[in-house]
Amino acid sequence: MTVRPSVPADSLFGLANLPYGVYSLPGREPRVATRYGDQVIDLAVLLDDDVFARPSLNAFMAQGYDRWTEVRAAIAERLRGPVPQEAVHELGAVTLRLPFEVADYVDFYASEHHAANLGRLFRPDSPDPLMPNWKHLPVGYHGRAGSVVVSGTDVVRPSGQRKGPQDPVPVFGPSVRLDIEAELGFVVGTGSAMGESVGADDAERHIFGVVLFNDWSARDIQAWEYVPLGPNLGKSFASTVSPWVVPLLALDAARIPLPPQEPAVLPYLRMAEPWGLDIELSVAWNGQVVSRPPYAAMYWSPAQMLAHQTVNGAPSRTGDLFASGTVSGPAKDQRGAFIELTWGGAEPVTVNGRERTFLEDGDEVVLTATAPGADGARIGFGEARGRIVTGSRPGT
Known part of the structure; x- marks a missing residue:
């Protein structure tokens, strides 16, 4: 089943932003997501990529600039159409975590x-x-x-x-x-x-x-x-x-x-x-x-x-x-x-x-x-x- 997440035109978290974070649900391990309006979008589900099924951004960040550019474009493209329902969570229903492992x-x-x-x-x-x-x-x-x-x-x-x-x-x-x-x-x-x-x-x-x-x-x-x-x-x-x-x-x-x-x-x-x-x-x-x-x-x-x-x-x-x-x-x-x-x-x-x-x-x-x-x-x-x-x- 798919859904179309809706975001107000004046949202600070529309397609122009697409920040990265880490969220968790009760009884589940933390995973990487983006925020779209007041919805948290699971990126492992949205993009079918296991690098986002992890408790921090570090593995993805280590892939480098060209990969960051490619993924950002892919997220925007997917969010313009229907997305898997299991990828979408209301912001108030999740716990937000420290998004990356701080090295120094x-x-x-x-x-x-x-x-x-x-x-x-x-x-x-x-x-x-x-x-x-x-x-x-x-x-x-x-x-x-x-x-x-x-x-x-x-x-x-x-x-x-x-x-x-x-x-x-x-x-x-x-x-x-x-x-x-x-x-x-x-x-x-x-x-x-x-x-x-x-x-x-x-x-x-x-x-x-x-x-x-x-x-x-x-x-x-x-x-x-x-x-x-x-x-x-x-x-x-x-x-x-x-x-x-x-x-x-x-x-x-x-x-x-x-x-x-x-x-x-x-x-x-x-x-x-x-x-x-x-x-x-x-x-x-x-x-x-x-x-x-x-x-x-x-x-x-x-x-x-x-x-x-x-x-x-x-x-x-x-x-x-x-x-x-x-x-x-x-x-x-x-x-x-x-x-x-x-x-x-x-x-x-x-x-x-x-x-x-x-x-x-x-x-x-x-x-x-x-x-x-x-x-x-x-x-x-x-x-x-x-x-x-x-x-x-x-x-x-």
């Missing part, structure tokens, strides 16, 4: 507005809010792949060492300055061998797709630990991704020129046509939208991030994830982290009638985003949702 994870710092705001907060007497290297290379750090979780997973408030200005010695306890970072994550489909590198102009053949990414951040733990080697426990406790991977192939209409890069970047970071992405993010705090960060304002391209990440010969693998760093624009309501939005807690924002600075237990943050798609459509990314909960502590 790197977080960058690609927004000039975010970097400058933090520079002004942390180094108010410095004549330049940016560090000397910032416009010469995409600054980043290695994070923890094992704590990347899918949207809807609760986030336990982390504990660690912190030392406030009035503390004579460090103290241990739950973070009291828990924050978010609204970012995009880029999923590597095909990697590169150790000793090789990915050129900036070749990066799009390696980047499979894009997810929403919330880099939860314990600012008090981070501030005490990060000198001299950078973030560790203040970041490694959780990072939330959306369950749908939007293919980079779906974002051709969202490509825009990068902002001018001055001084000129070194040759390995140069691109024949430097491209960014016109993606509009939204940050909702307990149901109230408090910020709309524009990814179009980002200084460094995803292609430059991957080129920099591999230029020293470090290998990359299927399932590698690298994130953009906080997305922030020039306006206050475009700041993608609460430390910026509240200027370090000195300028609270009103959320549902209350003045707020950092996250309390029970708070929920939801990231969403849209971008231009083919033929004038807009495409969506789903959501990256997380709620802060109290967890057990050492000695309790």
Whole structure:
């Protein structure tokens, strides 16, 4: 028996999108699917291909760019006609899983507005809010792949060492300055061998797709630990991704020129046509939208991030994830982290009638985003949702 899935003309998940995810039904193993409107379409059934009868996208991603292009066209062709009824499930009837096995994870710092705001907060007497290297290379750090979780997973408030200005010695306890970072994550489909590198102009053949990414951040733990080697426990406790991977192939209409890069970047970071992405993010705090960060304002391209990440010969693998760093624009309501939005807690924002600075237990943050798609459509990314909960502590 076949059915014809129907999708409203203004859906963010029409033929212009066709993201990839992993779903499960009660008593059944997870499988790869696409989202079409509010329906989840099983790709192993739709395409009669066992590579999709698996609990992650990794095997398919490893097949490479030409295969990604072929499959995307095949999905669109099949969805224009009747499809097997057993391939179609209502979105509300399935459980969405982490869509890929995360191999390695790197977080960058690609927004000039975010970097400058933090520079002004942390180094108010410095004549330049940016560090000397910032416009010469995409600054980043290695994070923890094992704590990347899918949207809807609760986030336990982390504990660690912190030392406030009035503390004579460090103290241990739950973070009291828990924050978010609204970012995009880029999923590597095909990697590169150790000793090789990915050129900036070749990066799009390696980047499979894009997810929403919330880099939860314990600012008090981070501030005490990060000198001299950078973030560790203040970041490694959780990072939330959306369950749908939007293919980079779906974002051709969202490509825009990068902002001018001055001084000129070194040759390995140069691109024949430097491209960014016109993606509009939204940050909702307990149901109230408090910020709309524009990814179009980002200084460094995803292609430059991957080129920099591999230029020293470090290998990359299927399932590698690298994130953009906080997305922030020039306006206050475009700041993608609460430390910026509240200027370090000195300028609270009103959320549902209350003045707020950092996250309390029970708070929920939801990231969403849209971008231009083919033929004038807009495409969506789903959501990256997380709620802060109290967890057990050492000695309790």
